[in-house]
Amino acid sequence: MELEALRKRIDEIDDRLLALFNERMELVHRVGELKNASGAPIYRPERERAILERLKRQNDGRLTDAAIEALFLELFAVSRNLERAEAIAYLGPEASFTHQAAESKFGATSRYLPVHTIKGVFREVKRGAAKFGVVPIENSSNGIVTDTINSLDAYDLKIVAEVIIDVHLCFASLTEDIKRINRIYSKDIAFGQCSAFLSDLGLDEVEQIPVESTAKAAKLASEESDAAAICPAVAAKLYNLPILFDNIEDDENNRTRFFVISDFENAPSGNDKSSILARLPNKPGALVSFLNDFEEAKINLTKIKSHIVGGDSIFFIEFDGHQEEPKIAEILQKHQENIKILGSYVKEAEDV
16 A cells, blocks of 8 residues: 555656646747847856756755756756757767767757767868767877867867766677687777786787777677677667676776867856967967966966977967956957967866
8 A cells, every 4th residue: 555655646746747847848948039039059058057066056865966967967958959959960970988978968869960070070060960069089098189179270169068978898799708709899099998908818919900989899799709899888788799898998097078069159157168279489488478378367277288280280278267257368369369269168077
């Protein structure tokens, strides 16, 4: 009897939740109409982050912070899709780490467009086939992704959010006898990230075949009885490829950061990070002089990386704060001929 009574109460709560969800969607629709009239973007990362932080602070129940994020990010995605079902392009294929990063930001119900290259993601957003793009920018083990820097330089799009996810890899194969494995598929950098595992199991002499993604590696291994893949668990499950070993990466703190790109600027949130590209004059002291302006304004620089783009030496620089803050705006205005502002966005976490 008690069980039935509890189920009845759960049903009553579900009925109330449905009514509240619909009431929220009506309000979202009204907000959407006002945004459409003013030309403001539907997606507001700083607004979503503020909602999540407020809910976490006042939470005193069984829900964890991660559960709150999962529930409400999906609700945000449903809200956006009711107003405008805009596509999210990402570096594919399906089940890649970039796909996982995109879903963690936009929810499972959004419309996704897998693209084979980072430049292709930028191109699809630029031409309007997708409203947002998700691309990797750096990995804790392998550093900055050069293709993303090149595309940020080439396209007039903005970084509107960042996503950081833990990178865990598994070893998956149709055969349970690892001595029968003759080929291992994976992305080139994944082999290096799992070198200790491969050596420990005597697999370091097995032919390693690099492919464009760890998800494709899982697909190929699922079609061959004497092959294996180093891939994410979600990719192995997608292709019904049995997982023999989990979390095989050498660095248990392996993390990758991703950028969400689009065609609009974010409003300040109070906890922002900004990214720029700087092409400085080729003369002694140019970089030191440029950086001194940030030091004098007490702006915390979080990243300085040099790159060669189109034969030119440029610097990818990140710092705490929003580009509209007066002391930051003054520096950016002073050096406007030598920099490209890539965007200001909510700071999700410390650097990888």
